[in-house]
Amino acid sequence: MIQQIKAAAKAVIPEAQREQLKRAAQKARLFGLRYQCPFCHSRLKALEPFGYDFPVLREKQVIGGGYREEAQCPICLSLDRERLLYLYLREKTDFFSGKKKVLHVAPEEALRPVIESCPDIDYLTADICEGRAMVQMDITRIDYPDRTFDVVICNHVLEHIPDDAKAMSELFRVMKPGGWGILQVPISLSLQETFEDFSVTAPGDREKVFGQSDHVRIYGADYTDRLQKAGFEVERIQWEDDPVFAPGKNRFGLLPNEPIFQVKKAVT
Numbered sequence: 001m002i003q004q005i006k007a008a009a010k011a012v013i014p015e016a017q018r019e020q021l022k023r024a025a026q027k028a029r030l031f032g033l034r035y036q037c038p039f040c041h042s043r044l045k046a047l048e049p050f051g052y053d054f055p056v057l058r059e060k061q062v063i064g065g066g067y068r069e070e071a072q073c074p075i076c077l078s079l080d081r082e083r084l085l086y087l088y089l090r091e092k093t094d095f096f097s098g099k100k101k102v103l104h105v106a107p108e109e110a111l112r113p114v115i116e117s118c119p120d121i122d123y124l125t126a127d128i129c130e131g132r133a134m135v136q137m138d139i140t141r142i143d144y145p146d147r148t149f150d151v152v153i154c155n156h157v158l159e160h161i162p163d164d165a166k167a168m169s170e171l172f173r174v175m176k177p178g179g180w181g182i183l184q185v186p187i188s189l190s191l192q193e194t195f196e197d198f199s200v201t202a203p204g205d206r207e208k209v210f211g212q213s214d215h216v217r218i219y220g221a222d223y224t225d226r227l228q229k230a231g232f233e234v235e236r237i238q239w240e241d242d243p244v245f246a247p248g249k250n251r252f253g254l255l256p257n258e259p260i261f262q263v264k265k266a267v268t
């Protein structure tokens with residue numbers, strides 16, 4: 001009987017509307033007061049797990065890379081770190097007001113359409129893999145002039161790049177004086193010094209040593225020093241210190257202890 005009703009509904013309801021109904025039913029099933037997704041505005045009783053569960057990530061207390069029980073919105077699939085980035089841009093910066101030219105490297109799936117919908121933002125998305133963004137870009141050799149972008153967003157990319165100093169200096173070069181950026185990486189809370197070993201190249205070995213098959217290092221507390229060497233002024237921000245992120249109950253399902261690395265290029 002249920003199958004017959006489903007078949008009849010399929011015959012008379014257009015596909016777009018069927019998708020809307022499916023989404024509404026899913027939202028109703030997952031409804032709860034524990035979490036609120038800033039992207040799709042769903043109120044949710046739980047989030048979905050996400051991330052890799054390699055022992056090294058636990059041993060070195062790596063934030064932003066390991067397995068998290070409650071990380072992904074089941075409705076729009078946004079991740080904890082993406083929700084933090086969006087909330088930070090929306091609540092703590094002027095990102096969404098005024099004209100600006102933005103470079104977004106390896107754009108996050110939930111954030112990208114939000115930025116695309118802003119008429120004042122001249123938006124360029126880039127990715128090392130062809131077809132994933134508006135342009136293909138190796139950020140160690142950026143094919144744009146000096147002082148091009150007001151804002152650069154480049155998250156969870158630098159840990160993949162052997163010559164990260166070159167990538168950082170390229171991002172600095174294409175940023176306008178007075179410009180700023182968000183440069184997130186998975187970061188160890190236990191390491192003072194970044195751990196890297198370029199003799200480890202096999203994907204399986206990198207999983208064991210760095211916690212992901214295509215990572216080349218685990219950043220430590222000296223990540224800020226590396227950014228400063230490239231010329232940036234760096235601010236390390238903890239979201240738990242600011243009521244705007246609802247830290248008491250972690251209403252937005254953010255990743256505990258995840259720092260935000262905001263960089264600036266001084267006006268000279």
Ligand SMILES: [Zn+2]
Nearest residue numbers: 037040073076
């Ligand atoms: Zn959502």
